Each structure stands twice: as C-alpha cells, then as structure tokens.
Amino acid sequence: MEHDRLFMGGGWAVPHSTARIPVTSPRSEQPIGSAPEADAEDVDTAVSAARAAFDAPEGWAHWEPARRAEALNGFADALEARSSRIARQVTAQNGMPVTISESVEGRAPAFLLRHAAELSTRAPLERVQERADGTGSTLIRQEPVGVVGAIAPWNFPQSLAAFKYAFALAAGCTVVLKPSPETVLDSVLLADAAMEAGLPAGVMNIVFGGTEAGSALVAHRDVDKIGFTGSTAVGRVIAESCARLLRPVTLELGGKSAAVLLDDVDVEAVVHSPAFSAMTMFSSGQTCWASTRILAPRSRYEESVEALASMMDGLVVGDPFDPRTQIGPMVSEKHRTRVESYIRKGVEEGARLVTGGGRPRHMDTGWYVEPTLFADVDNGSAIAQEEIFGPVLCVIPYEDDAGAVRLADDSSYGLSGSVWTGDTDRGIALARRVRTGVFSVNGKRTDLGAPFGGEKNSGLGRELGAEGLASYRRLQSIYV
Ligand code: NAD
Numbered sequence: 001m002e003h004d005r006l007f008m009g010g011g012w013a014v015p016h017s018t019a020r021i022p023v024t025s026p027r028s029e030q031p032i033g034s035a036p037e038a039d040a041e042d043v044d045t046a047v048s049a050a051r052a053a054f055d056a057p058e059g060w061a062h063w064e065p066a067r068r069a070e071a072l073n074g075f076a077d078a079l080e081a082r083s084s085r086i087a088r089q090v091t092a093q094n095g096m097p098v099t100i101s102e103s104v105e106g107r108a109p110a111f112l113l114r115h116a117a118e119l120s121t122r123a124p125l126e127r128v129q130e131r132a133d134g135t136g137s138t139l140i141r142q143e144p145v146g147v148v149g150a151i152a153p154w155n156f157p158q159s160l161a162a163f164k165y166a167f168a169l170a171a172g173c174t175v176v177l178k179p180s181p182e183t184v185l186d187s188v189l190l191a192d193a194a195m196e197a198g199l200p201a202g203v204m205n206i207v208f209g210g211t212e213a214g215s216a217l218v219a220h221r222d223v224d225k226i227g228f229t230g231s232t233a234v235g236r237v238i239a240e241s242c243a244r245l246l247r248p249v250t251l252e253l254g255g256k257s258a259a260v261l262l263d264d265v266d267v268e269a270v271v272h273s274p275a276f277s278a279m280t281m282f283s284s285g286q287t288c289w290a291s292t293r294i295l296a297p298r299s300r301y302e303e304s305v306e307a308l309a310s311m312m313d314g315l316v317v318g319d320p321f322d323p324r325t326q327i328g329p330m331v332s333e334k335h336r337t338r339v340e341s342y343i344r345k346g347v348e349e350g351a352r353l354v355t356g357g358g359r360p361r362h363m364d365t366g367w368y369v370e371p372t373l374f375a376d377v378d379n380g381s382a383i384a385q386e387e388i389f390g391p392v393l394c395v396i397p398y399e400d401d402a403g404a405v406r407l408a409d410d411s412s413y414g415l416s417g418s419v420w421t422g423d424t425d426r427g428i429a430l431a432r433r434v435r436t437g438v439f440s441v442n443g444k445r446t447d448l449g450a451p452f453g454g455e456k457n458s459g460l461g462r463e464l465g466a467e468g469l470a471s472y473r474r475l476q477s478i479y480v
Pocket of ligand 1: 151152153154155156160178179180181209210211213214215218229230231232234235237238251252253254255287288289387389415454458459
C-alpha cells in the first residue's frame with residue numbers, strides 16, 4: 001500500500017513534508033508499502049485542526065455525552081466492517097500471528113469505543129455538594145481536558161491507540177494520533193473508518209511519523225494532554241518535556257513481569273496450558289505485560305525447567321498468516337539483533353541455555369528467533385532485569401511464597417505478573433503483595449473494563465475503565 005496523505009481536519013491532506021516512511025515485511029523482508037513522514041509543520045496543521053474542533057462553540061466538546069456516544073458507536077461499526085483487513089495489515093507489518101491480530105487488533109478498538117461511549121453516559125458530569133464548613137454549597141463539574149496527543153507503539157498498534165482515543169473522544173476531547181513508523185498502514189483504515197462514521201472535521205487526526213513528529217506533538221503549545229505507550233527510555237524523554245510544560249501525561253512503558261508457579265500446581269498441566277504460553281509468549285514475546293521471568297519453587301525446580309523446555313520446543317514457529325503459528329518474526333532486523341544480543345549476554349552471564357538460542361532452521365527468510373529458555377538465572381543479571389521483548393524466558397528458583405514476592409518485586413519495572421496455583425485465594429494473597437499495576441491469577445488476561453498501567457519504570461497513570469476516562473477530564477469547583 002502506497003499512501004501519500006495525512007488525515008487532518010476531516011479528510012486526507014497533502015503533507016508539507018516530502019519524506020517517506022518505508023514499511024518492510026518482517027516475514028519476507030521485502031517492502032510492502034510506505035506513507036508520508038510528517039514533520040513539525042504537519043503536526044502543527046493537525047493540532048490546529050484538533051484545536052479548532054475542540055474550541056468550536058457548538059462543537060464536539062459541547063455535545064451531550066449521549067450524542068457523542070452515538071457517533072462513537074458509528075465509528076465502532078465502521079471499524080468492525082474493516083476488522084479483518086485491519087488485522088491482516090497489522091500482521092503484514094509487525095509479524096503478529098494472525099489469530100492474535102484478528103482477536104485483538106481487529107476487535108478491541110470497536111469494543112473500546114462502545115465501552116468508553118457507554119461509560120461516558122453513565123454518571124452526571126456535575127454535582128452539588130455541601131461545603132465542608134457548612135456555609136453553602138459547591139458545584140463540581142467535569143470538562144473534557146482539551147486536545148490530546150496520542151502516541152502508540154508498533155506491537156499492538158490498533159488496540160493501544162484505542163486505549164487512548166476511545167476514552168479521549170468519549171470524554172469530549174479531540175485527538176491527534178501518531179502511530180509508530182513500523183506500523184503506519186493499518187492507521188489508513190482507521191482514518192477511513194473515522195471519515196465514514198462522519199466524526200466532525202478535526203475531532204480525530206492521524207499523522208504518520210517518527211521522533212520528529214512525536215516530539216513536535218508532545219511540545220505543541222495547543223496540546224493539553226499526552227497519552228503515550230512505548231519504551232521507558234522514550235517515556236522518560238516525554239515526561240521531561242511534559243514536566244517543563246506542566247502538561248498532564250499518561251505513560252504506559254516497558255515491563256519484565258514474573259510468573260510465579262506456586263508449589264501446589266500440576267506443573268506439567270499448567271505449563272502446557274494455552275493460558276500459560278499466552279501469558280509468557282503472547283505475540284512472540286513482543287508484549288509489554290508478558291510474564292517472562294518464571295519463578296519456580298526450589299522443591300519443584302528441575303521438573304519446572306523440563307516442562308518449560310518442552311513447552312517452548314512445542315511452540316509452532318512460522319508464517320504469521322498461518323493460523324497454526326504461535327511464534328512469528330521479530331518486528332525488524334534491528335529488533336532481532338537486539339534480542340539475539342540478550343541471548344549472547346545470558347550465556348556470557350553464566351545462565352544455563354536449556355533450549356533455543358539460535359534462528360529456526362526451517363525459516364530461512366524473516367526475522368525469526370527460536371523460542372529460548374534460560375535456567376539458573378540470577379535475578380540481578382541483565383536477562384532477568386531488562387526487557388528483551390522476544391521469545392526468551394528465564395527460570396529462577398525461590399524458597400517460599402515470601403521469597404517469590406521479593407523476587408517478583410526485585411525489578412525496576414512494575415507492570416504486570418501472574419501466579420499459577422490450585423488455590424485462588426492463595427494466588428490473590430500473593431498478587432496483593434506484589435507492586436505492579438495489573439496481575440493475573442491462573443492466566444486471566446487483560447480486562448478491558450479495568451484500569452491498566454504500571455508502577456516504577458513501567459509508567460505513570462492508568463488507562464481504561466472509569467479511571468482511564470477520568471484522566472481525559474478536568475475538574476472545576478465553583479463555590480456558590
Ligand atoms: P518506542 O518508545 O521506541 O516508540 C513508541 C512511540 O514513540 C513511537 O510512535 C515512536 O515513533 C514515538 N517516539 C519515539 N521517540 C519519541 C520522542 N522523542 N517523542 C515523542 N514520541 C517519540 O517503543 P516501541 O519500540 O514502538 O514499542 C515497544 C515498547 O513499548 C516496549 O518497551 C514495550 O514494553 C512498550 N509497551 C508498553 C505497553 C504498556 O501498556 N505498558 C504496551 C505495549 C508496549
């Protein structure tokens with residue numbers, strides 16, 4: 001797909017920039033399309049359109065929530081009509097196994113639009129309460145925060161964009177979305193859906209671009225809030241800009257989560273369950289919340305290592321368009337090089353390479369890495385502390401539940417984690433003690449209706465749910 005416009009002010013506009021973003025298939029290593037690369041001037045045009053739409057006296061921000069909800073349901077219908085094409089475009093660009101792109105990338109955005117729309121109509125936006133000193137009343141109001149800059153990564157480009165725009169739009173904000181350069185082509189379909197749904201001009205804008213466009217958006221004087229998902233390093237740069245501007249920001253960053261196998265589990269059955277491989281290896285390990293540090297009880301350590309090795313060996317590595325495939329390629333050659341450098345580092349650090357470590361022999365093109373398992377890993381080593389973002393797991397022994405909690409928390413990240421046990425209450429008790437934003441008991445995956453986000457180097461603030469919606473509103477108290 002060769003695309004030559006940016007989506008701004010309600011239609012496809014000719015960009016100021018003449019630079020282009022080439023997109024390459026991680027499966028065939030061949031070019032599959034390109035899109036314009038916005039510069040700061042293009043970002044300014046998009047933000048101006050969003051500002052004008054937000055400031056319009058009878059515009060989107062002033063519509064009744066129910067009227068906006070109707071428009072967002074129409075947007076969801078238009079996305080659903082394109083669901084399969086969107087999913088396949090995501091797979092073509094980032095190599096996500098098609099069963100995942102169809103179930104997540106093709107479906108979550110429409111679900112989130114409907115859900116955020118419904119949430120936004122639930123509670124009144126104004127309330128009157130008695131003053132604390134009893135001398136009168138105060139009117140407390142909620143308003144949309146304004147123009148939102150939304151910046152998304154390549155690993156779940158559609159759903160992580162929707163984590164932001166669905167809630168921002170439902171709150172009455174207008175949006176400028178900047179997708180990641182690796183995955184720009186699926187956003188063409190997103191823009192088409194917004195147009196077909198008849199969203200007012202400037203309410204939703206999409207600029208394709210990289211660092212220049214991203215930093216211009218973060219620093220633009222007319223942007224009122226930034227929603228970002230991506231790496232911790234870039235998140236820190238964005239946080240610094242937002243701090244100087246005193247601009248609210250939500251940051252969803254990296255992770256290095258633990259999967260705790262409690263000593264009461266049937267290790268063989270748990271490790272071979274689809275829920276366990278999904279929790280640890282979802283989308284070829286290129287998933288922020290994946291549990292990639294496996295904490296196994298010392299008493300059942302060797303049994304756990306063996307079961308994990310046979311699970312990893314059994315994963316189907318192949319063409320991401322083949323519905324049997326569980327592990328696709330890494331998104332780019334550069335990213336594969338990074339994953340492989342961690343595998344080398346693991347060996348150098350003295351961890352035991354149990355299986356994998358190379359490139360799959362049956363895939364001679366495509367940026368593949370074999371599912372790789374390290375045992376006897378020191379939790380302080382690089383492969384246990386740093387985000388690898390590929391099909392690489394570490395196994396670390398622990399002595400008792402308290403020791404497992406200590407190891408789970410001995411990380412600069414705090415996004416997610418999982419516990420596997422025959423006793424749900426024991427699992428919940430352990431989850432309560434770990435400092436992460438989300439946690440799964442026996443493989444339950446992300447609840448799109450609950451707040452999602454991380455602690456420590458994994459981020460700031462929460463997306464999704466009523467709390468996510470509230471982050472796109474500002475409060476005013478009028479003392480009467
Ligand atoms: P990245 O940080 O390289 O890029 C993310 C986005 O930021 C891209 O759109 C990029 O163009 C843009 N960007 C880069 N530099 C910028 C700058 N200076 N100013 C503004 N924007 C800039 O991340 P990535 O490689 O696309 O994604 C992978 C990372 O995302 C992993 O670390 C992963 O853990 C994280 N992630 C986190 C979550 C979460 O919810 N916590 C979810 C998915 C991915």
